Amino acid sequence: MAKTQIAMKVNGKAVEALVEPRTLLIHFLREELSLTGPHIGCETSHCGACTVDLNGKSVKSCTMFAVQANGADILTIEGIANADGSLHALQEGFREMHGLQCGFCTPGMITRAHRLLQEIPNPSEQEIREGIAGNLCRCTGYQNIVKAIQYAAAKLSGVPAKEAAE
Amino acid sequence: MIPGAFAYHRPKSVAEAVGMLADLGDDARALAGGHSLIPMMKLRLAKPEHLVDLAGISELNGVRTEGGDIVIGSMTTQNELLRSDLLAAKLPILRETSLVIADPQVRNVGTLGGNVANGDPGNDMPAVMMCLGATYHVAGKGGERRIAARDFYQGAYFTALEAGEIVTSIRIPAPPAGHGYAYEKLKRKVGDYATAAAAAVLTLNKGAVNYCSIGLTNVAETPLWAEAAAKHLIGTTLDGGSVKKAVAAAEAITAPASDNRGPAAYRTKMAGVMLTRALARAKTRAA
Amino acid sequence: MNEITPTSAERAERLQGLGCKRKRVEDIRFVQGKGNYVDDLRLPGMIFGDFVRSPYGHARIKKIDATKAKAVPGVIAILTAADLKPLSLHYMPTLAGDVQAVLAEEKVLFQNQEVAFVIAETREAAADAVELVEVEYESLPVIVDPFKSMAADAPVLREDIKDKTDGAHGKRKHYNHIFEWDVGDREGTDVAFKKAEVTIKELISYQRVHPCPLETCQCVASFDKIKGELTVWGTFQAPHVIRTVASLISKIPEHKIHVIAPDIGGGFGNKVGAYPGYICSVVASIVTGRPVKWVEDRIENLSSTAFARDYHMTTEIAATKDGRVTGLRVHVLADHGAFDACADPTKWPAGFVNIVTGSYDFPVAHIGVDGVYTNKAPGGVAYRCSFRVTEAAYCIERAMDILAQKLGMDPAELRMKNFIRREQFPYQSALGWEYDSGDYHTAMKKAMDTVGYTKLREEQKDRQAAFKRGETRELMGIGVAFFTEIVGAGPSRNCDILGIAMFDSCEIRIHPTGAVIARMGTKSQGQGHETTYAQILATELGIPADDIAVEEGNTDTAPYGLGTYGSRSTPVAGAATAMAARKIRAKAQMIAAHLLEVSEYDVEWDIDRFRVKGIPERFKTMKEIAWAAYNRVPPGMEPGLEAVNYYDPPNMTFPFGAYICIVDVDVDTGQTKVRRFYALDDCGTRINPMIIEGQVHGGLTEAFAIAMGQEIRYDETGNITGPSLMDYFLPTAVETPKWETDWTTTPSPHHPIGAKGVGESPNVGGVPCFANAVNDAFKFLGSTHISMPHDNWRTWTVAEKLGLHG
Numbered sequence A: 001m002a003k004t005q006i007a008m009k010v011n012g013k014a015v016e017a018l019v020e021p022r023t024l025l026i027h028f029l030r031e032e033l034s035l036t037g038p039h040i041g042c043e044t045s046h047c048g049a050c051t052v053d054l055n056g057k058s059v060k061s062c063t064m065f066a067v068q069a070n071g072a073d074i075l076t077i078e079g080i081a082n083a084d085g086s087l088h089a090l091q092e093g094f095r096e097m098h099g100l101q102c103g104f105c106t107p108g109m110i111t112r113a114h115r116l117l118q119e120i121p122n123p124s125e126q127e128i129r130e131g132i133a134g135n136l137c138r139c140t141g142y143q144n145i146v147k148a149i150q151y152a153a154a155k156l157s158g159v160p161a162k163e164a165a166e
Numbered sequence B: 001m002i003p004g005a006f007a008y009h010r011p012k013s014v015a016e017a018v019g020m021l022a023d024l025g026d027d028a029r030a031l032a033g034g035h036s037l038i039p040m041m042k043l044r045l046a047k048p049e050h051l052v053d054l055a056g057i058s059e060l061n062g063v064r065t066e067g068g069d070i071v072i073g074s075m076t077t078q079n080e081l082l083r084s085d086l087l088a089a090k091l092p093i094l095r096e097t098s099l100v101i102a103d104p105q106v107r108n109v110g111t112l113g114g115n116v117a118n119g120d121p122g123n124d125m126p127a128v129m130m131c132l133g134a135t136y137h138v139a140g141k142g143g144e145r146r147i148a149a150r151d152f153y154q155g156a157y158f159t160a161l162e163a164g165e166i167v168t169s170i171r172i173p174a175p176p177a178g179h180g181y182a183y184e185k186l187k188r189k190v191g192d193y194a195t196a197a198a199a200a201v202l203t204l205n206k207g208a209v210n211y212c213s214i215g216l217t218n219v220a221e222t223p224l225w226a227e228a229a230a231k232h233l234i235g236t237t238l239d240g241g242s243v244k245k246a247v248a249a250a251e252a253i254t255a256p257a258s259d260n261r262g263p264a265a266y267r268t269k270m271a272g273v274m275l276t277r278a279l280a281r282a283k284t285r286a287a
Numbered sequence C: 001m002n003e004i005t006p007t008s009a010e011r012a013e014r015l016q017g018l019g020c021k022r023k024r025v026e027d028i029r030f031v032q033g034k035g036n037y038v039d040d041l042r043l044p045g046m047i048f049g050d051f052v053r054s055p056y057g058h059a060r061i062k063k064i065d066a067t068k069a070k071a072v073p074g075v076i077a078i079l080t081a082a083d084l085k086p087l088s089l090h091y092m093p094t095l096a097g098d099v100q101a102v103l104a105e106e107k108v109l110f111q112n113q114e115v116a117f118v119i120a121e122t123r124e125a126a127a128d129a130v131e132l133v134e135v136e137y138e139s140l141p142v143i144v145d146p147f148k149s150m151a152a153d154a155p156v157l158r159e160d161i162k163d164k165t166d167g168a169h170g171k172r173k174h175y176n177h178i179f180e181w182d183v184g185d186r187e188g189t190d191v192a193f194k195k196a197e198v199t200i201k202e203l204i205s206y207q208r209v210h211p212c213p214l215e216t217c218q219c220v221a222s223f224d225k226i227k228g229e230l231t232v233w234g235t236f237q238a239p240h241v242i243r244t245v246a247s248l249i250s251k252i253p254e255h256k257i258h259v260i261a262p263d264i265g266g267g268f269g270n271k272v273g274a275y276p277g278y279i280c281s282v283v284a285s286i287v288t289g290r291p292v293k294w295v296e297d298r299i300e301n302l303s304s305t306a307f308a309r310d311y312h313m314t315t316e317i318a319a320t321k322d323g324r325v326t327g328l329r330v331h332v333l334a335d336h337g338a339f340d341a342c343a344d345p346t347k348w349p350a351g352f353v354n355i356v357t358g359s360y361d362f363p364v365a366h367i368g369v370d371g372v373y374t375n376k377a378p379g380g381v382a383y384r385c386s387f388r389v390t391e392a393a394y395c396i397e398r399a400m401d402i403l404a405q406k407l408g409m410d411p412a413e414l415r416m417k418n419f420i421r422r423e424q425f426p427y428q429s430a431l432g433w434e435y436d437s438g439d440y441h442t443a444m445k446k447a448m449d450t451v452g453y454t455k456l457r458e459e460q461k462d463r464q465a466a467f468k469r470g471e472t473r474e475l476m477g478i479g480v481a482f483f484t485e486i487v488g489a490g491p492s493r494n495c496d497i498l499g500i501a502m503f504d505s506c507e508i509r510i511h512p513t514g515a516v517i518a519r520m521g522t523k524s525q526g527q528g529h530e531t532t533y534a535q536i537l538a539t540e541l542g543i544p545a546d547d548i549a550v551e552e553g554n555t556d557t558a559p560y561g562l563g564t565y566g567s568r569s570t571p572v573a574g575a576a577t578a579m580a581a582r583k584i585r586a587k588a589q590m591i592a593a594h595l596l597e598v599s600e601y602d603v604e605w606d607i608d609r610f611r612v613k614g615i616p617e618r619f620k621t622m623k624e625i626a627w628a629a630y631n632r633v634p635p636g637m638e639p640g641l642e643a644v645n646y647y648d649p650p651n652m653t654f655p656f657g658a659y660i661c662i663v664d665v666d667v668d669t670g671q672t673k674v675r676r677f678y679a680l681d682d683c684g685t686r687i688n689p690m691i692i693e694g695q696v697h698g699g700l701t702e703a704f705a706i707a708m709g710q711e712i713r714y715d716e717t718g719n720i721t722g723p724s725l726m727d728y729f730l731p732t733a734v735e736t737p738k739w740e741t742d743w744t745t746t747p748s749p750h751h752p753i754g755a756k757g758v759g760e761s762p763n764v765g766g767v768p769c770f771a772n773a774v775n776d777a778f779k780f781l782g783s784t785h786i787s788m789p790h791d792n793w794r795t796w797t798v799a800e801k802l803g804l805h806g
Helices: A025-032 A089-096 A106-119 A125-131 A143-156 B014-027 B037-042 B078-083 B085-090 B092-099 B104-109 B112-117 B125-132 B227-231 B240-252 B264-285 C008-015 C081-087 C123-132 C186-195 C239-250 C276-288 C298-304 C389-407 C411-418 C440-451 C453-468 C529-541 C569-596 C622-629 C689-708 C761-779 C792-801
Strands: A004-010 A013-019 A051-054 A057-060 A073-075 B007-009 B028-031 B050-053 B063-066 B069-073 B135-140 B143-148 B153-155 B166-173 B180-186 B196-205 B208-217 C047-053 C059-065 C075-079 C091-093 C099-101 C114-120 C134-139 C177-184 C198-206 C218-224 C229-234 C257-260 C292-295 C311-319 C325-335 C365-372 C379-381 C474-484 C504-510 C516-520 C548-551 C603-606 C609-612 C615-621 C642-647 C656-666 C672-682 C740-743
Touching: A013 A025, A051 A106, A057 A106, A057 B104, A089 A106, A089 A143, A106 A125, A106 A143, A106 B104, A125 A143, A143 C689, B014 B028, B014 B050, B014 B135, B014 B166, B063 B085, B069 B085, B078 B092, B078 B104, B078 B112, B085 B092, B092 B125, B092 B180, B092 B196, B112 B125, B112 B166, B125 B166, B125 B196, B125 B208, B180 B264, B196 B264, B208 B227, B208 B240, B208 B264, B227 B240, B240 B264, B264 C792, C047 C123, C047 C276, C047 C298, C059 C114, C075 C123, C075 C276, C081 C276, C091 C239, C114 C123, C114 C276, C177 C186, C186 C311, C186 C325, C186 C365, C198 C389, C218 C276, C229 C239, C229 C276, C239 C257, C239 C276, C276 C292, C311 C389, C325 C389, C389 C411, C389 C474, C389 C761, C411 C440, C411 C474, C440 C453, C440 C474, C440 C656, C440 C672, C440 C740, C453 C474, C474 C761, C504 C529, C504 C569, C504 C622, C516 C529, C516 C569, C529 C548, C529 C569, C569 C603, C569 C609, C569 C615, C569 C622, C569 C642, C615 C622, C656 C761, C672 C689, C672 C761, C689 C740, C689 C761, C761 C792
Parallel strands: A004 A073, B007 B050, B028 B050, C047 C292, C229 C257, C325 C365, C516 C548, C672 C740
Antiparallel strands: A004 A013, A051 A057, A051 A073, B063 B069, B069 B166, B135 B143, B135 B166, B180 B196, B196 B208, C047 C114, C059 C134, C075 C114, C091 C099, C177 C365, C198 C311, C218 C229, C218 C292, C311 C325, C474 C656, C504 C516, C504 C642, C603 C609, C609 C615, C656 C672
16 A cells, blocks of 8 residues: 655654554554564553553554654653653652563553653552553552652652652 | 555545545545554454544534533544533533543543444443433435434444444533433453443432433443333332332343353343442432 | 771672662663563564464364465465475474474364464565465364363364374373373372361362463574574573574574573563474574564464463362361363473473472372363463462362361461471472471461451451341452462472473673673563572672673573573572572682682681681772782682582472452452452562562462453363453453562572572462452352352352342
């Protein structure tokens, strides 16, 4: 099938490409743009490992064609770190709180948590669990992921890191 | 994982979309949020040769009132339904239902139109629309028409839509202020379709039910409007005996599939349990 | 220049060694999306492979027509069994002594079995071509019930071995029989049952499930025609074994095969063995001269790669009427699917299921196992457990509860009465294991005190009365499980994989500037080895963990090992790590003495240095010693500072734990809410408490999923029902309970650092704890055993049958 020209912004950079309409956004990001942070864990839109931020919303990039994202503003895990290159509070929190083990769900999880904290800056534990219910993890049992997000929420609100770790 | 090849079209108006669907015929499908269609395409259970993406049609967005009705554009996402202050005030059952549909990411993209139009018995909004007496505004090459939700569903993936037609908006008569409502859904986990679910809307006058409407999800090939069940409750105080009669009437119209959620007999019973719980909650909310 | 002298405590802390909550090294790349997983790999000229799979559970292949498929632009070749047969690669050996079809030759034996391998320039072309391969099948009658496999008129499944009466493990009783295995004192056990005052007997079935790691199985195979060398990157929990097997079956010399396991997105046993996808990718690369990538879908993963469990255990316990167990008799029917691809040590076709005496002092016991074929995917593997240990633990823990109920005894009380006592360790079990150490009574008491067990039982009585009065529609259940696991395979005298003994290894090299690189023969898939092995080394070598790089997975550089599964990394490679480090320290001692101009007997070790005995201000740090190793060693000594150790463990290790769970069951929907879950684990020496806690959380979550809903089921026509994440139960953060973790520490007496391993204990103990809790809820109404999984509809059905729905 004929390819289509698309243009979008990904992690702050303008991007242009020719894609087949059937190219999934996740494949476009991983293969065309070499952004291998977001991962593929299923083909039925359940696992959330492919989660990116698109026009200010968490979406599963495996359930969208790249052509649908024409003109969009996309953020992946590769764009989450702070502007000065230091780790975002979430990235720090996941490490401090042992919120990851094999790392496969982590890019999608952090990207989702990043948007969640903008939607709800000081979420309760229940709000966190419901907020990440679209992201499956097989290693951690979620408990330390919740703590990691709480750490980040506290840090972003100005609570000092040591206190945030408690 | 990899869908079949297709050509992609992105009309800018309803007229353009309807024209495209008419020209392209059976090989074309409308694309709304895509969270039902695209998974099917990835499994190659659906192989459209053309996709007509409705996302570029701004007139399909928005929530507004029109007289005593609430009109919702078909491309309104579940998340937009959740965030609407208008709906929170006038139609709180929609918010309650959206919250148990899929997960946060899917709700950012999945649309009300997609949820009501494709005839998937697992979708939640159809039963709620039947419960509310909603009407679907439909556009096609033959022009525009309106179809009552209660007349829309004919079988699994089989609706009253003609070839090339799309739902453009959903019109819901606003229930009276102080109405009781609930959407009670039994599911195995977040993101699952209902094992059984019940929508209930009712009003009380001095403690007695003077209006009641019930919808049931995923316990038949289509969503169900449990008309007879609701009738059993009119004039009652939702006492145990009356609720039992309503439950029996509701169970009687179910014909669920047996699947990994449970055998048919179990799912029928769960429809009854969900209805009981929905009525109880609706009662506490009714003024 | 003056320096403020750090205290001993500060020096120890700087090491970030054994016992501290060291933050993980791996996280730095993972939280930035810079992990290095197989599908991230792109090589110039890389092409893609994809399978054509059988829709039938049992059928003859009449014809394969790939004409239309070959015409798809971008398709390079399509392999079938006919192409592999001349290379003798249409079948591959399994780890259990059977063979498995790589591509189906004359018949298919399970739904989604591999029939053809399409190789194409792009994933899209491969997927398009897969759809166009036309296969003509003639369907055959299907067996999905293992109890029917050995019927006199059962259809023949394995025509390839139909006439072989000798299997890999002895005589085959029937053409669908695989092996018979038993251990214990059959006659003595029968006597015990004849004399018993009380006996129980129950068929305890553990349903078929699948490890389902978030990353599916995948590989990139690249054959360099000029050098005659093969490189394979893949999701391999045991990369060296894969290399040896690849050499044996491809005839490429082993030194010309480079197997690399990069970051792996979860294994849980799914990635131990070899799969047709790996073989086909290698062949495709040899044939085309280009790198070939194969990445399976989730449905392919769940329906064709190794399943777990599917054990049907007829279990009997003999006891005195005051609750002393006197005998255990178990017979297992093991459903292995179409091929016995069980990943067990060779001599153990039923794994270590003879740990089934559990934590209890059975004077006599016997277990027999019959393995059979069915039309299901081949396997099984140890899904987050040691070999068949979850099956054994579930069996004995359910059986003890059933016995307690028959005796009218509290299940915790029955266990306390029968625990192996601390003084009995090392303990010889009636089924042949020597348990290394344990203090069960202390652990159980701590668990019971912490949750307030007595009060909980009182509360339960009140709630039962309230239920009977119609005041509540919820049933409270208290689940107790006390498991003993057997991990750390294992001693060469009885543990080998395809003839290679199950030792493991560590090689350490200290550079002149005191930085260290260490490589082990194991392979982490999330367990944090880069962090924890460095902690062992930090304590042993006196060098800060941050100065120690740990590598695994590259078979060219890592010493030979048997990989990571069955919680063997800490017991075996962790031991090798300590032993190799001690070799280095012995040499360092001599170098230090030489530098300090004293005899080696006059120096003593002090956290990160050797100091002169009695003159502590005269010392040499390991950093100084490292430098000296490269320029000032004692006469006659080799320069350099490195060591390797291949550790042949003298025994397995036996972690244990006490788990207590409280549930509330809604009888009207069958839903079970987990009110509280308390897990006490004893894994001996605790290397990194933060990582242990993470492992326990993860294992309990997998246990929760298994007990409450996971299953891989086939209908009577051989269709696999629900092999996608739509139905396969992976709980989200909303359903997953909160976990409370606790511990006792009973070191292993034979392990160099006393550690036992812990990664899988929570799955082993968690499953029976949940199951016992749900069972416990219904006991007072007369229920004795409810099978897993305890999903809503099954639990509701129990309530229905007990007449609870009025």
